[in-house]
Amino acid sequence: MSQLSYLDASRQAIAEEMRRDPRVWALGEDLGRGGVFGQYRGLAEEFGPARIADTPISEATIMGAAVGAAMVGSRPVVEMRFSDFALCAVDELVNQAAKARYMFGGQGRVPLVVRQPIGMWRSSAAQHSQSLEAWYAHIPGLVVVAPATPADNYGLLKSAIRCDDPVVYMEHKDLWPALGEVPADAENGLVPLGEGRLVRRGDDVTIVTWSRMVQVVEAAADEPDTPSLEIIDLRTLWPWDRAMVLDSVRRTGRCLIVHEAVQAGGFGGEIAATVGEALFGALKAPVRRLGAPRIPVAYAPVLEAESRIMPAKVAAAARAMV
Amino acid sequence: MPAPLVDRPGESRADATGPIRGNVDRARILGHYRTMARVRAFEEAADRALQAGHVKGAVHLSIGQEAVASGVCVNLDRGDFIVSNHRGHGHTLAKGADMGAMMAELFGRATGACQGKGGSMHIADFQVGMLGANGVVGAGIPIAVGAAHAMKLAGDPRIVTCFFGDGAINRGPFLEGLNWAKVFDLPVLFVCEDNGFAATTRTRAVTAGPGPGARAESLGIPSTPVDGNDVLAVDQTAAELVRLVRAGAGPQFLHARTYRLRGHTAVDPAPYRPAAEVEEHWRDEPIRRCRDLLVLGGLDTDELDRVVADAEAEAARAVADGLAAPHPEADLAWTDVQDVDMPGAGRPEARA
Ligand SMILES: Cc1ncc(C[n+]2csc(CCOP(=O)(O)OP(=O)(O)O)c2C)c(N)n1
Numbered sequence: 242m243s244q245l246s247y248l249d250a251s252r253q254a255i256a257e258e259m260r261r262d263p264r265v266w267a268l269g270e271d272l273g274r275g276g277v278f279g280q281y282r283g284l285a286e287e288f289g290p291a292r293i294a295d296t297p298i299s300e301a302t303i304m305g306a307a308v309g310a311a312m313v314g315s316r317p318v319v320e321m322r323f324s325d326f327a328l329c330a331v332d333e334l335v336n337q338a339a340k341a342r343y344m345f346g347g348q349g350r351v352p353l354v355v356r357q358p359i360g361m362w363r364s365s366a367a368q369h370s371q372s373l374e375a376w377y378a379h380i381p382g383l384v385v386v387a388p389a390t391p392a393d394n395y396g397l398l399k400s401a402i403r404c405d406d407p408v409v410y411m412e413h414k415d416l417w418p419a420l421g422e423v424p425a426d427a428e429n430g431l432v433p434l435g436e437g438r439l440v441r442r443g444d445d446v447t448i449v450t451w452s453r454m455v456q457v458v459e460a461a462a463d464e465p466d467t468p469s470l471e472i473i474d475l476r477t478l479w480p481w482d483r484a485m486v487l488d489s490v491r492r493t494g495r496c497l498i499v500h501e502a503v504q505a506g507g508f509g510g511e512i513a514a515t516v517g518e519a520l521f522g523a524l525k526a527p528v529r530r531l532g533a534p535r536i537p538v539a540y541a542p543v544l545e546a547e548s549r550i551m552p553a554k555v556a557a558a559a560r561a562m563v
Numbered sequence: 564m565p566a567p568l569v570d571r572p573g574e575s576r577a578d579a580t581g582p583i584r585g586n587v588d589r590a591r592i593l594g595h596y597r598t599m600a601r602v603r604a605f606e607e608a609a610d611r612a613l614q615a616g617h618v619k620g621a622v623h624l625s626i627g628q629e630a631v632a633s634g635v636c637v638n639l640d641r642g643d644f645i646v647s648n649h650r651g652h653g654h655t656l657a658k659g660a661d662m663g664a665m666m667a668e669l670f671g672r673a674t675g676a677c678q679g680k681g682g683s684m685h686i687a688d689f690q691v692g693m694l695g696a697n698g699v700v701g702a703g704i705p706i707a708v709g710a711a712h713a714m715k716l717a718g719d720p721r722i723v724t725c726f727f728g729d730g731a732i733n734r735g736p737f738l739e740g741l742n743w744a745k746v747f748d749l750p751v752l753f754v755c756e757d758n759g760f761a762a763t764t765r766t767r768a769v770t771a772g773p774g775p776g777a778r779a780e781s782l783g784i785p786s787t788p789v790d791g792n793d794v795l796a797v798d799q800t801a802a803e804l805v806r807l808v809r810a811g812a813g814p815q816f817l818h819a820r821t822y823r824l825r826g827h828t829a830v831d832p833a834p835y836r837p838a839a840e841v842e843e844h845w846r847d848e849p850i851r852r853c854r855d856l857l858v859l860g861g862l863d864t865d866e867l868d869r870v871v872a873d874a875e876a877e878a879a880r881a882v883a884d885g886l887a888a889p890h891p892e893a894d895l896a897w898t899d900v901q902d903v904d905m906p907g908a909g910r911p912e913a914r915a
Contacts, residue, residue, distance in 0.1 A: 274763040274835050297733030297769040298700050298761055326699065329734070364619030364671070366682045368698030535908060539896050540620055541671030541679030547896035 243425055247388075248417040250395035251280055255318060257427050258402040259288055262316065265402055268294040268303055269320025269356075277322050278358070278417055304330035304355065308338045311353040316402060324357035324411060325368050338407040339382030352405045354398070359387070360453055360501055361538055362414035364545060370538035372452070372502035377409040378479045378511070384408040384434055385478040389455035391421035393476055396432030404434060413453040413501075437482030439489075443471035446559045447489040449512055450499040451475040454550060458499055461555035468563045478508055483515060490516050494525035495562050499555055504532025526562040531555060584795055589860050594637065595794045596857060596867065599629035599850045600874035602653040605662055608878035609652070609669055609683075610829050617886065618669045620682040623650040627792070627824030630849035631756050632657040634797025635724060635817070638805040644692040644723045646707040649684050650756075651696035654726050660688040666881035672888035679891045680899075692721075700761075701734035703727060704753075708740045711749035711814075722750040722808045730761025732775050741782050744814040752801070752808050753779065753816045756791065758823040763835050779816035791819030792849040795856065824848060 245253065259265045266288075267281065273295040275282035285293040296303050300321065307317040321327035327334070338351045359372040377385045384406050388394040394412060401408040424430035440455060445468035450458050455474045462470040471489050475481050490496045496516045498509035509530040516528050533548045606624045613622055625632070632653030639645065639658065647654040656662060660676065668675030669683050676686050687695035694710060697703045707725030714721050731737055732755065744751050755775040759766060772778070776786030789800045797819060804815040822844040826833040833841075854867055900908075 270761070271763045277762070295764055295769060298730045299733045299735070301735050329699070363621070364682065366620055366680075366685055366698070368684070369621075534897070536896055536900050539680045540668075540677075540682035540685070541675075541891050542619060543671075543890050543893050544680060544896040547893055 242422045244420055245391045245395070245423040246417065247391045247394050247412070247419045247421070248278060248280055250391035250421075250423050251398050251412065252282065252284070253423070254395045254398040255281070255402070256284060256287065258399055259284070259292060262402075264314065265316045265318065266292040266294065267318040267320060268296050268307060270296055270298055270322060272296075272320060276320060278414070280356075281320070300326055300329035301333055304333035305337065307353045307355075308333055308341065308351055311338075311351045311407075312341065312349045317353045318402060319353055319355045321355060321357045323369050324359045324373055325371050327355065327357045334377075334383075334407070334409070335380050339380050343382060350405050351407045354401045354404075354408045354410050356410045356412065358414045359411045360413040360415055361545065361549065364540055364542060365538075366540040367537040372411075372500070374409075374411055374478050375502060375506060375508040378508050382407065383479065385411070386434065386476065387411045387413070387452040387478055388476060389413075389416070389452055389474050391419060392423045392430070393432055393438070393474075395423045396430045397434065397476060399427075399431050400434050408434075411452065415453050419456075432476070435477045435480040435482060437485040438474040438476055439485065440472035440474050441470065443469040443493070445469045445493060445563050446495040446497055447471045447473065447486070447493045448497050448499055448555070448559070449473050449475060449486055449509075451478065452501065454499050454501055457550060457552050458555055460552035461559065464552060464556045466560065467556040468559050470559060481512070486512065486516065487519055490520055491523055494523060496524075496528045497531060497555075497558055497562060498529070499531045499550060501550060502532055503535050504530055505535045507532045529558060529562060531558050584856065587795060587799070589857065589862065591637070591798070592795060592853065592857055592860070593862070593870070595630070595633045595798065596850070596853050597870050597874065598633040598637070598657050599794065599853060600871045601662065601877060602629045602632060602656050603850060604871070604874040604878035605656060605665065605881070606652055608882050609666065612666075612669065612882055613829050618683070619671060620684065622669065622683045622829040623827065624825045624829050625650045625653040625823075627844065627848050628756060628758060628821045629653050630794035630797050630853070631726075631754065631791045631819045631821060634794045635726075635752075635754055635801040637798055638801045639692075639724060640721070641691055642721050644694055644707075644710050644721060646694050646703040646710065646723065646725045647696045648700065648703055648727050648731065649696060649698060650728065651686060651726070652683070655686055655688060655693050655696070658688070658693050659691040660686070660693055662877055663881045663884050664688070666878070667885040667888050670885040670888070671890070672885055673891040673895070674885075674888040678895060680895070701727060701731040701736045704731065704736050704740035705743070707751055707753075708744045708749060711744065711751035712747055715747065715749055720809070722752065722805065724752045724754060726754045726756060728761065729755060729757040729759070729766040729770070729775060730764075731755075732778060733770060737778070741779060741784055741814070741816075745782050745784050748813045750808050750811070751814045752804055753784070753814065754801075755816070755818050757818060757820050760823050760827065762827045763831070763833075774818070776816065776818040779818075784814045784816050786816040786818050788818045788820065791821035792847050792852060794849055794853050821849075822847070
């Protein structure tokens with residue numbers, strides 16, 4: 242085990258996978274100088290500019306070229322800088338990467354990883370703060386990952402790179418400096434795609450969450466008067482760990498889903514519906530969701546705060562259920 | 564032959580109207596000096612305010628590029644439109660936006676140009692035809708083209724100017740937007756502000772071919788290169804291009820070479836370029852060059868110092884007013900989302 246930041250854990254994961262598999266390479270803007278957040282620092286020096294490729298500001302072609310490269314056997318890691326800019330490459334991801342294998346009758350595979358940092362961070366306003374994971378979970382063909390800890394960012398990024406499907410990999414910008422233990426043994430540190438993590442056992446309410454909201458929910462659980470919370474970090478949104486969630490809710494009888502993304506049309510709705518369908522008779526309270534209001538993220542801190550889920554809100558929502 | 568240049572109202576000085584270079588009079592150059600000094604003062608004040616923690620989000624400074632904004636916008640009427648990018652303070656001020664409202668926006672105050680909702684990268688001032696900065700590189704190009712399309716449809720004589728960087732020419736919307744403008748023969752002036760960098764990357768390392776002008780010309784849009792640090796050259800060139808656009812000659816392209824003297828964002832120390840290179844470009848910066856020209860033309864330095872002092876005082880006032888201005892009420896976050904909505908949505912009480 243060693244202490245690593247969420248950012249450095251991802252850097253180490255990529256470096257190890259690039260050493261292990263010569264087909265792995267990364268492409269995106271400014272990668273030669275470490276990438277916009279430093280997630281690629283030192284990698285150009287080790288692997289050279291061909292495998293840590295500096296691209297033009299051409300998101301559609303960064304993504305589209307990765308699709309083509311993946312189809313013929315290479316394993317690209319696509320850097321989109323902010324998930325907001327990945328919107329300039331949605332056709333390439335949704336119409337091309339996600340569907341090629343299926344449309345072509347299983348002839349080809351598109352093993353790429355698209356890193357799309359999400360979330361509110363340093364007052365970045367409406368075009369640099371979005372959490373759009375639900376959009377991609379909606380698309381057949383895509384795997385969607387949103388790690389919350391350094392160990393998971395390490396282990397899931399490695400699994401994503403080894404995965405033969407296109408993986409939308411959403412790190413949270415506010416988590417870059419977060420510290421945590423990361424297994425030193427490269428193979429044991431792998432985290433399988435699709436498995437949730439039981440963060441904490443509890444009796445009264447199951448909270449299903451992911452990404453930065455895991456910290457927020459943990460803080461809520463520590464507040465006085467909060468009912469006993471069982472916290473599940475979903476880690477992967479598609480496929481999501483239905484068994485872990487249902488087992489837990491069967492025991493607690495209550496389910497609250499918390500995400501930073503806009504609540505309306507968010508992935509919490511899918512989980513709520515699934516829990517309702519499977520456990521209707523076992524529920525002690527209606528399934529609840531807590532997400533952002535359906536407003537763009539504003540710049541001024543007072544306004545931005547309207548979009549933020551704080552521990553007190555989570556605690557209040559959980560209290561209202563028992 | 565450039566069209567004869569005239570003073571902008573309110574900028575002429577009775578005792579400073581003699582020609583300096585070509586047929587340009589001193590008042591016009593002094594006007595540029597004032598505009599550029601205001602942009603510089605605004606950005607330096609914003610930078611200090613950022614360091615003091617009053618500005619929260621990312622700020623992209625245009626220090627060293629002021630001549631492009633001033634030289635182009637002086638040729639536009641108040642009703643004409645501009646579309647800007649993430650480095651838009653200069654364009655916005657030169658188009659006539661209020662400095663106080665801009666600073667208040669950077670401070671996230673209710674009196675800000677966008678009520679504190681946007682910040683530096685999303686300043687807009689529709690009153691002066693400024694249709695918005697943009698957080699997405701290249702996104703302004705199709706928007707400018709569309710605004711020009713609407714002008715043409717309506718038979719409206721106003722024109723559109725679109726500012727973008729050299730990095731933006733590698734995005735698809737650049738090709739699509741320029742092609743569209745030519746196909747529909749639209750009244751739009753494209754201004755490529757070529758500062759050599761796309762964030763931390765030297766643009767030429769990721770750009771094939773001879774560059775922005777050649778790309779425009781390949782679509783039949785004439786491109787005119789200009790020394791973007793020579794405000795007079797920018798002014799004279801833009802004057803001719805604006806005249807052509809107004810006359811219905813179709814889209815025009817101005818390729819202004821300049822240099823970004825500061826980092827990509829205000830907090831970027833730019834370690835990816837040698838200090839000597841930056842120092843060398845400081846010697847070529849547009850405000851100093853404009854000042855030299857004015858001194859050569861007989862203006863006394865006290866007068867020029869006064870222009871700078873006035874600009875700095877205006878920026879200081881903008882900072883003081885911005886800091887004194889109220890923060891927005893939280894409920895403002897729920898306004899201006901959309902007209903047609905769920906009952907109760909768009910109001911805080913409707914929250915989960
Ligand atoms: C579509 C998109 N990709 C990437 C970014 C991140 N980004 C912001 S500014 C910038 C560099 C832009 O360079 P250029 O257009 O030359 O303008 P300059 O910064 O030099 O003024 C980049 C890559 C973005 N905002 N939008």
